[in-house]
Amino acid sequence: MLTCKEAARLASQGLDRKLGLGEAFALRLHLAICSGCASVAKQMEFLRRAIVRLDARDDQS
Amino acid sequence: MADFRAQVERERAYLLRFAQRQLRDRDAAEDAVQEALLAALGAESSFGGRSNLRTWLTGILKHKIVDQVRRAAREAPLASDADGEEFDALFDARGHWRETPAAWADPDRALQEQQFFVKLEECLAKLPAKAARTFMMREHLGCETDEICKELGVTPTHCWVLIYRARMALRECLQANWFGKRC
Numbered sequence: 001m002l003t004c005k006e007a008a009r010l011a012s013q014g015l016d017r018k019l020g021l022g023e024a025f026a027l028r029l030h031l032a033i034c035s036g037c038a039s040v041a042k043q044m045e046f047l048r049r050a051i052v053r054l055d056a057r058d059d060q061s
Numbered sequence: 062m063a064d065f066r067a068q069v070e071r072e073r074a075y076l077l078r079f080a081q082r083q084l085r086d087r088d089a090a091e092d093a094v095q096e097a098l099l100a101a102l103g104a105e106s107s108f109g110g111r112s113n114l115r116t117w118l119t120g121i122l123k124h125k126i127v128d129q130v131r132r133a134a135r136e137a138p139l140a141s142d143a144d145g146e147e148f149d150a151l152f153d154a155r156g157h158w159r160e161t162p163a164a165w166a167d168p169d170r171a172l173q174e175q176q177f178f179v180k181l182e183e184c185l186a187k188l189p190a191k192a193a194r195t196f197m198m199r200e201h202l203g204c205e206t207d208e209i210c211k212e213l214g215v216t217p218t219h220c221w222v223l224i225y226r227a228r229m230a231l232r233e234c235l236q237a238n239w240f241g242k243r244c
Contacts, residue, residue, distance in 0.1 A: 003156025005149075012225040016199060016206045017217075036161035043232045046168045050181055051200040053172050055079055055119075 002030045004037050011041035015048065065105050069098055072118050079119060082185075083126050083197045093129045097122040123202050130194065131212045138214075139190045151229070162232070165240045177239060184234035188227055195220060196227030 002010070007030040010023055019027065031038045073094060080090035100121050101108070108117055153159055171177040185193065195213065198204045204212075210220045 003152070004158050005152040005156035008229070009221075009225055012228050013221050016221060016224060035164070036158045039162045039164040040229075040232065043162075043165060043168070043235075044228045046165070047228055047231055048200055049169070050172060050178075051197075054082060054178060054181065054201070055075075057175075057178055 002026050004030075004034060007031065007034065007037045008040055011037065012044055014041075015044060065108075066102060068114055069101055069118065072115055073098065075115065076118060076122050080122060080126055083194075083201055084129055085186075085190075085193065089129050089133070093122060093125040096128075097125045100125070126202060127198075127204070127208075127212060130198065134213050139194070141191065163236065163241065165236075168240065171239065180235065180239050181231075184231050184238065187234060188230055192223045192227040192230065195223040196231075199224055 007027060010019065010027045011031070013019065014024070014027065031041055076094045076097065077090055080093045081087065084090045084093065097118065101118055104121075108114070151159060185197075188196065195209060195215075198209045198212075199206065206217055206220050206224075209215075210217050213220070215223070
């Protein structure tokens with residue numbers, strides 16, 4: 001069972017590399033039962049969208 | 062030709078903002094843009110109007126920015142950021158959150174708000190230099206981690222730690238300065 005600390009790191013790495021099957025499964029399991037980590041994982045994906053939009057916003061100006 | 066030059070010049074301000082987000086240094090950003098514009102003017106025939114000019118220029122600029130980052134990493138290596146203890150402080154000894162992170166209600170709505178991006182830029186400016194550089198290469202330039210590791214001369218593991226720290230610091234900063242205030 002992953003700790004929250006491990007899950008948060010794996011959630012971040014999952015955006016930068018392909019997780020191994022075991023890692024991906026352990027992470028999914030953890031996120032399914034831990035609302036704090038699930039929030040953080042979503043927020044990391046949101047940050048990615050937000051950074052891309054920084055430049056798109058310049059387009060309008 | 063004169064027309065092409067004028068079109069390229071019109072993109073300068075946009076390109077400068079783009080470069081500055083990554084390099085966090087006005088002079089370095091201007092150098093990268095200057096190099097990109099020179100390269101672009103010499104390569105008009107390869108553009109041939111087949112794609113969006115801004116997209117094409119941004120592609121050239123990305124290479125020039127990576128060159129700058131590489132040069133900077135070689136000539137003036139950044140001191141390591143303060144140790145990651147502050148993020149470990151988010152967890153107790155058993156690896157549980159000391160304070161459970163809050164969910165953000167409909168975060169994508171923030172992307173419609175000008176003021177949100179002002180806060181985001183402020184939060185980015187507060188990141189430690191190394192974490193910021195690595196994170197922005199990943200999310201802003203869209204580099205793969207092995208490329209980032211190579212240019213910065215760090216191991217993949219360290220690279221992932223730096224990006225992780227940047228993400229955690231940004232979410233904390235946005236929680237404190239945006240989402241925590243609205244929900």
